[in-house]
Amino acid sequence: MIKQQFDQVTDRKGSGSMKWSVEQNELPMWVADMDFRCCDAIINALRKRVEHGIFGYSDIDEEWEASICDWWHKRHNWMMKKEWLLFCNGVIPIISSAIRRLTSCGDRIVTMTPVYHIFFHSIEHNGRFVCENELIYRNHQYEIDFEHLEKQLSDPRTTMMILCNPHNPIGKIWQKEELIKIGALCAKYHVTVISDEIHCDLVNPKCEYVPFASASELNAEISITCVAPTKTFNIAGIHTAAAIVPNESLRCQMRHALNDDEVAEPNVFALPAAIAAFREGEPWLEALREYITENKQLVTEALQDEEDIHVIEQQATYLMWIDCSKYVQTVSSFVIFCAVKPV
């Protein structure tokens, strides 16, 4: 049973783990890095690569492209072309390169908040301004403020929008209609969309995510989608990701941007790990999704009698977003990780 493997506790201290370089009894809750050992298929692929014994420069191979195209077709009903794919060693490097190449200093970049805080770094450290489109929080649910979004997109200084789909940290999967509406507004005001879809495979069983670029032809034309097996299969340290860019002109610019930033070449383990994940990782992922759902259920049940604490209903990620605003004045909520063995 794969699921039982998730009960195994591995001591990561002393393994060079950034997450676990902490003081005794300190719980590192800030980084999305699971404590589960990754699936055997990936470990075997890496072992095979190590045993080859020669670790020269690597090239992109067709099997990497095919494994991504097949996975998105089978699991997410999106037929992409292999030519659309560009390798990159991380999702954040794609976002930062896109910002540098496709926008100018002083431009405004829209993102819906609360959101993964590193988006702020990528924008601000490159001399652009964050334009926060605050999600509307009503009855313990989040919705998009489209009216405000249109105002922000119509500002001539706004040149890019960074979308998180599914959205970290609130765990929401955006609906096809919402994605079409965002795409139409961005196209109307000539705003390029970067859709960060790194959490797309970590959705609850029976929930389906819609890739932004698959929602309409217009969405595909104006967007760069960022994907990776790293969150899903717990291999962030291997540094393997992809930009999916259907529009040829945008793709050409992104190819140059990633090359200029020296983030377009895979290390020797990046492709074998990704290929093994997408070709053989599905049973492991199904077991993981069930395990995480049960963990979320445990937390929800433990908190259900707490009148002033509300677990936000969510369909994706292994994070939980819990409203504790009655207790904490400055920060309205905090995150809990469900990708650990329950105690």
Ligand SMILES: Cc1ncc(COP(=O)(O)O)c(C=O)c1O
């Ligand atoms: C939404 C989101 N994007 C990107 C990343 C990091 O991606 P990478 O390590 O590939 O740069 C994370 C990590 O937590 C994330 O939550």
